[in-house]
Amino acid sequence: MPRKKPQLTIAVLIPAHNEEKMVAACVDSCLRQTRTLNQIIVVNDGSTDATGEILKTYGNAITVITIKDATGNKSRAQEIGIKAVTSDIMIATDGDTILHEKFAEEIEKDFITTPELSVVAGYVQSTKYNILTAIREIDYTIGQDIYKRAQEYVQFLLVIPGCAGAFRTELFRDGTVQFDHDTLTEDLDFTYKLNAQEKLIKLNYNAIVFTQDPPTIHSYINQMRRWYGGGWQNLKKHFPLIISKPSASLILATTYLEGTVFNFALYFLFFINTRLFLELMLLYCIVGTCMGIYAAARKRRLDLLLVGPLIPLTTLLNAYILMEQLVIEVLLRRKNMTWFHPERKTVVMEGNNLAKI
C-alpha cells in the first residue's frame, strides 16, 4: 500500500523570554520529531540573555520572531507569533518544554481520524529534578489519569496545558479564540472559550511533553499563585458557563468548591481540633502513599514511592494559596497581572528517560 501523503501541515509555536538554559533543548526536541514539523516558530520576547544568540545558531531550520521590548505576558508573544503560522495545526508549547519525539505523529493521527476535533491536549510529565518536582509528577499523574480522564468523558476539560496543546489554526483565524491578555493563565482562558463553543477536545495520553516544574519552594509558590490567581480570574470571567452546561457545573463546582469549603474546614479544624486534624493528615499520608505507588508504577520511577507520603504538605500549601488567591482576586477584586518567571535549570534529557506508555 503506498504511503499516504500527509494531509495536514503542523507548526510549533514557542514563546521564549530569557530561556537560554532550556530553549536549545526545546528546539532540538522539535527538530527530532518522527513526523517532521512544517514550521518551527520561536518568539524571542525581549530576552536580555543569550536566548537570541542560541536561536541564531539554528539558521534556517527555525523561524525566529524577535520582539525588542519584552511584552511581559506569554499570550502577547503568542498572539504576535501566531501571525506567522501558515500550517493547519499549531502546537503551543513553552520555551522550557521538551516534546516527545512522537508528539507530532500522535496528534496528527487524532486530527486525521477525527475531523471535527478542534484541539488535542498532550500528556504532561515533570522532568526529574528534586523532591518538589517529584511530588509534582505524582500530581500530574493523578490529575491527568483520573481527573482529566473523567473531564474528557463528560466533555468538559478544565484546562488544555499551555505547554502541550495542539490547535487547529483556524480557531485563531475565525475568532473562536481571541487573545484577551486579561488573565494570568491564558491556557485556561482558551479552554473556557473552546468549551463555551462546544468545540471537541481530545486528550492524547501518548502525546507527551516534558516540562520543567519549579525546583524551589519560592518558585513553586509563585507558580501556584499564578495558576490559582488565574483560575479565579477565569472563573469570574466565564462564570455564566457554570450555569449553562451541566458538565461544566459538575467539574467547576466540585473543583473550586471543594478547594475552598473543604480547605477552609481543614484549616479551621486545625484550630478547633488539632488531634483530629493530624489524624486526617495521617490518613491523607496513606492516600498520598497510594498515589505515589500508582505514579511510580505508571512512570516506572522508584523515587515517586518515597515522596508519596509528603503529598499532604504540598496539598496544605496549595490549599492556603487557593484561599489566598480567592481573597485577593474575588473578594478584594485586586486583579494581579504580574508575570512570575520561574527560575530554570538546565536539564539534559536522555533517550531512555522518555516514558513508554
Place this chain on the structure above:
Amino acid sequence: MTPVGGITAIVSILIIVVRNMYVGIAKVLHIKPTKKEVRKLTSYQRILASCVVLTLVVAGITYSASVVLYYGTLEKNNLVIAHRLLNPCKPITLQSGTQGVILRLDDVQAYGWSDVSMKIMQDALTRNMPIMASVIPLYLETDSNITRFIEDNDCAIEVGIHGYDNITYIDPVTNSHYGEFALLDTEAARIKIEKARAAIGAFTKQPLNVFIPPDNQVSEGTITALREAGITVITSEGTEYFDYDAATYDFLNKTFIPASTVIQDCEATFDRGDSLCVIMLHPQDFVRGDGSIDTDRYSEYTKILDYLEANRIPVLTFNEVVKRNMGISPFTKDMSLGMIDPSVALLQRLLNEYGLTVASKGFGSAGNETDYFGELTRDALVQFQILEGIEPADGVLNAATRRVLSDRMYNTAGEKTQQ
C-alpha cells in the same frame, strides 16, 4: 492542579467507572454507537440541569465539610484538651474511719438520664466524696457528654461494669425475669465482659475490676469468667459480697425512698456490726415521667450527702474498701455454741489474730480454723468480750460484739497498709 481532590477524586472515579461500564456493556451486547444526532437540550433545560447539578454539588460538599467540623467539636477538641490541662482532675483524699459508705450509682449510660447521672456524681464530687458509677457500656461512646464527664473525673469517680447491654430476658411462659448474666455460661460471659471492658476502657484508665450484675443475678459461669478477668469486686444479692444496704427506690413496692429512711437503713447496717453501708442510687429515681429532673426527690439525695458530711462518715470506693479489708462482713446473724456455719472459721481466725488463741494446735488453731462453733471458740469469744468491755460477756456473737469485731478487722488491715 486540583486543590484537594477527595470529593473530586470520588466524582471522577465514578464518571470513569460508569463510562467504562457503559462502553463494556455496549461491546458485549454488540451495540454500535450510531452517528444519530444527540437530542440537544434547549438552553432553558441546560440551565435547569446545571442548577440541579450545582445544588447537589454544593449540598454534598457543604454537608461533608460540616460533618468534619462537627466531629471536630465532638471528639477531643482543643477546648476540651485545654480545659483538661487547666482543670486537671483533683483526686479525693479518702477519710479514714471505722465505718464507711459507698455511693453506688447504677445505670450510668448513654442518653438515658445521663444529665441527671452527671449531676448526681458532680454533687458528690463537689463535697469531696467519691462516687461509684456503674456504667452500661453499650452505645456509651455515642454520648460524648457522659464519656467526657467520665474522662474528666477519672481520678475521683470509680467506674464499674454494669453488664454489657443490660437487657433483661423475660421468659414468655413463666414470666420470670433473668438479668443479662443470669443464664450465661463461662464462654458467653467472657465475651461479654471483654466487650464491656473495651467499651468503657476507652474513657478511663481504671482497671475496671468492679462488676455490678444487671438485675443482681449472676450465673456460676459468669463468676468463673469474672474471676478469670481479674474482677475482684462483685456486688450481688445472695452472696456475701457487697450487697447494697440502702437504696433510694424500692423496686418491690415501686416507691421512692426518702433520705430519712435511707439514713435509718444505713445506721441499722452499722448497728448490725457491719462497717460498710452501700447506698444504691439510680438516676431514674430522681426523674419525672417526662424525663426532667424531679427537684423534690433530688433534694432527698442532697439530704443524704448533707448527713454524710455532717456526721463525717467516710465515703469510699469499692477498691478502697477491699484495700482496707472492710465490708466483707459474714457475721450477719447471731452465732452461739453448737452452730455450724462457714463464717465460724473467719471468727476463729480473727480471734487467733487478735491474740486470743482458740486452740494452740489441732482444730481451731491458726491455719486449722473450722466451721464448728465449739467450746474453745466460745471461751475465746468470752475473753474478747471481757477485754473489749462488752456486756454481757456470754460468748454469743451478738450485734454489739460484731460491731467491735468489724472495727478490729479494719484496724488490723489499716496497720498492714501503713507498713
